[in-house]
Amino acid sequence: MSAALDRIAPLEQLDVASRRVLVRLDLDVPRDQHGAVSDDAKLRAALPTLRWLIDRQARVVIAGHLGRARKPGEAPSLAGVGERLAELLATDLVLPDECVGDGARKVVHDLRDGRVALLENLRGHPGEEADDEAFAMQLERLCDAYVNEAFACSHRAWASVDALPRRVSPRAAGLWMQRELRALGAVLQPARPFVAVVGGASLIEKTALLEALLPRVDALILGGGVATTALAAGGRELGRTVIERERFAFARGLLERAQSRRIPVLVPTDLRVGHGPEAASSAPAAVDGVAPGQVAMDIGPETVARYRDRLMGAKTILWHGPMGAWETSAYSEGTLGVARAVAEAAAHSVTVGASTAQAVEQAGLTARFAHVSTGGAASVEWLLGKKLPGVEALRT
Numbered sequence: 001m002s003a004a005l006d007r008i009a010p011l012e013q014l015d016v017a018s019r020r021v022l023v024r025l026d027l028d029v030p031r032d033q034h035g036a037v038s039d040d041a042k043l044r045a046a047l048p049t050l051r052w053l054i055d056r057q058a059r060v061v062i063a064g065h066l067g068r069a070r071k072p073g074e075a076p077s078l079a080g081v082g083e084r085l086a087e088l089l090a091t092d093l094v095l096p097d098e099c100v101g102d103g104a105r106k107v108v109h110d111l112r113d114g115r116v117a118l119l120e121n122l123r124g125h126p127g128e129e130a131d132d133e134a135f136a137m138q139l140e141r142l143c144d145a146y147v148n149e150a151f152a153c154s155h156r157a158w159a160s161v162d163a164l165p166r167r168v169s170p171r172a173a174g175l176w177m178q179r180e181l182r183a184l185g186a187v188l189q190p191a192r193p194f195v196a197v198v199g200g201a202s203l204i205e206k207t208a209l210l211e212a213l214l215p216r217v218d219a220l221i222l223g224g225g226v227a228t229t230a231l232a233a234g235g236r237e238l239g240r241t242v243i244e245r246e247r248f249a250f251a252r253g254l255l256e257r258a259q260s261r262r263i264p265v266l267v268p269t270d271l272r273v274g275h276g277p278e279a280a281s282s283a284p285a286a287v288d289g290v291a292p293g294q295v296a297m298d299i300g301p302e303t304v305a306r307y308r309d310r311l312m313g314a315k316t317i318l319w320h321g322p323m324g325a326w327e328t329s330a331y332s333e334g335t336l337g338v339a340r341a342v343a344e345a346a347a348h349s350v351t352v353g354a355s356t357a358q359a360v361e362q363a364g365l366t367a368r369f370a371h372v373s374t375g376g377a378a379s380v381e382w383l384l385g386k387k388l389p390g391v392e393a394l395r396t
Contacts, residue, residue: 004185007395016058022143026150027064037079049174057113065123075124100138136163149174154390157379161390182229183371190316200321223323239294270300282330298324299334308341345367
């Protein structure tokens, strides 16, 4: 068993027939203006666990949150999410008008074996984010067993992921959560060479991760705003490209420490430039050839080829953050090119972050990665070596 799962019972060990099993899911999914789910990747990741429980005649009680609520009663309803879940599961799903209270208790009490109920948005109750024991007790009355299938929420000390599981026995990790912990655990104890690819719009957001990765990696590859700020810190003139000048000292220090440890840090030698994020076309330019009116929005083809060469020799790859504004077709080739390279490498390849996962899925390459995490900030905190409340609460 992976060390990450030490003292955590797997779902497969639970005796669930005719028992009320509360399953904490990550239901905070993107929706369109009509409230319909527009990206169901998180829901699809939970399907194997839900089907496992249904097939074994559990009485499944799903709990989760959606959006934010400034005041009690303002939390959005989970009705649209429930509709999509019911479609994916091909089963009816009962939704009470509250997450606890008489209505929720009656729905759960009347639930038959192999059927599913979805509690209303947990963020509608102030006790959730307060990790309130009294609220956890109310949820406890709705279940005989507990399963956490919400790794993306497990860095939060909220009642449904912390106080509640500490009160419930048996408790277990869902199938997707087990996969997340194994995959990320393998990154912390990597087969070598270990190459990390770090991109995204902001170096500020990646500072802690870069600090944590530098002593562990055999090579570091930079893209996106992380790379352009590092280039500018080294004296490159990049036209109207957005640069985080307040991170110049950190960027220089990172490169100096990497050099002293003989860790290669690959930065772009060419960039794909245009006149802004909405440009219909772009052109490659050397890092010394960005015109004053241009904006660097992606890595260039020469850089993609260099990055690919490095990735082909890796045994472990961690990728967090796209190489540019990949959502715009004019600036998508850098990110998609790196995605293809990672997919082709004979490595344990793990992506972290919603944008990276979306790019990999758009490229049709999800199945060729060892793991595409849906964990977001929780995955990053795990890689930083932090203990996650929702994971620790599962340990016996």
